[in-house]
Amino acid sequence: MKQIGNRVIIIGSPGSGKSTFAKKISEILALPLIHLDKEYWNFGWIETPKEKWIEMQEEFIKMDKWIIDGNYGSTIDIRLRRADTIVCFCLPRTLCLFRAFKRYLINLNKVREDMAEGCKENFDLEFVKYIWDFPKNYGEKNIKLINENKDKKILIFKKRNEANDFIREILNYESNL
Numbered sequence: 204m205k206q207i208g209n210r211v212i213i214i215g216s217p218g219s220g221k222s223t224f225a226k227k228i229s230e231i232l233a234l235p236l237i238h239l240d241k242e243y244w245n246f247g248w249i250e251t252p253k254e255k256w257i258e259m260q261e262e263f264i265k266m267d268k269w270i271i272d273g274n275y276g277s278t279i280d281i282r283l284r285r286a287d288t289i290v291c292f293c294l295p296r297t298l299c300l301f302r303a304f305k306r307y308l309i310n311l312n313k314v315r316e317d318m319a320e321g322c323k324e325n326f327d328l329e330f331v332k333y334i335w336d337f338p339k340n341y342g343e344k345n346i347k348l349i350n351e352n353k354d355k356k357i358l359i360f361k362k363r364n365e366a367n368d369f370i371r372e373i374l375n376y377e378s379n380l
Contacts, residue, residue, distance in 0.1 A: 207228065207232070207356065207373070209268040210287045211269070211271070211287070211289075212279070212286045212288070212289055213273070213290040214273070214274050214279070215292025215293065215345070216292065216296065216337040217299060217330070217337070218300060219293075219294045219298075219302070220366055224360075224370070225238070225270050225272035226317075228270060234269060235266060236272065237263050237269060237271045238273060238318070239272060239273025241317055241319050242263075243256060243273075244322045245319060245321075247321050256278065260278055261281060264282060264284065272317070276344060283348070288358070289349055289356070289357050291359045292360050293342060293359055293361050294362070294363065296334060296338055300331065300334050307324050307325070307326035310323075
């Protein structure tokens, strides 16, 4: 059986299923869940100042157990320092775009539970471009990051079914304890 540790970072493109996976694993294993988008954004899509953002993450990683869902590459080194597991979603960008658009339609004029209060779901050209360019601009960096951290448990999902199969494995393992 594949295993997951007690301090997990989950990275990958928007629309890849990071938050859904994080929530399910958090529920199964009773690990505290931190959605970086919910922490970083303030009411009305106002960003947290850089210094405060760094301080917040330093506090998050002090806990013995956690799942941290989100990219935020400029501060990933903070999370990596204490992480024992890296989960990386490397799904096709067309699928990520489709899923992000579907999420937008489902959550139109709503705030998702993994987002900050006052940050209604949005989908604009800038977001589309970010997702489309993610494999080149960030995906390659994520793979490099994984290769530099071979001492950690590493899970790479290239298909959504791989993540779903992993969740089923964890559920079966937990129910047999």
